[in-house]
Amino acid sequence: MDDLEKYIEKRKKNSPDFAQGFEEGYEHFKIGIMLRMAREEAGMTQEELARKMKTKKSAISRIENHAEDIRLSTLKKFAESVGKGLTVSLT
Numbered sequence: 001m002d003d004l005e006k007y008i009e010k011r012k013k014n015s016p017d018f019a020q021g022f023e024e025g026y027e028h029f030k031i032g033i034m035l036r037m038a039r040e041e042a043g044m045t046q047e048e049l050a051r052k053m054k055t056k057k058s059a060i061s062r063i064e065n066h067a068e069d070i071r072l073s074t075l076k077k078f079a080e081s082v083g084k085g086l087t088v089s090l091t
Contacts, residue, residue, distance in 0.1 A: 032067035035078060039064070042082035052081045 012019040039049055039060075046060040053060070063070055063078065072088065079086040 028068040032064045035067065036064045038079065038082045038084050044082060049081055053077055
């Protein structure tokens with residue numbers, strides 16, 4: 001475990017607010033990374049995906065970098081545009 005991981009774990013133990021905020025932020029970050037990876041696996045640039053989705057490159061960038069408030073219909077369209085499906089799960 002590196003110093004950053006130790007720091008995060010210590011903060012999570014000492015501050016429930018930090019722990020909750022960290023986990024929520026991390027989940028949003030992971031969604032954006034998954035979307036970017038799916039696009040890259042499809043061999044598409046943001047510009048190409050934007051054209052396919054009939055939107056702007058800036059919208060694709062916003063989706064990939066600020067994934068905290070994406071409509072399910074947008075996620076589905078994104079997934080289909082890169083040749084993937086979308087599965088939603090409640091745990």
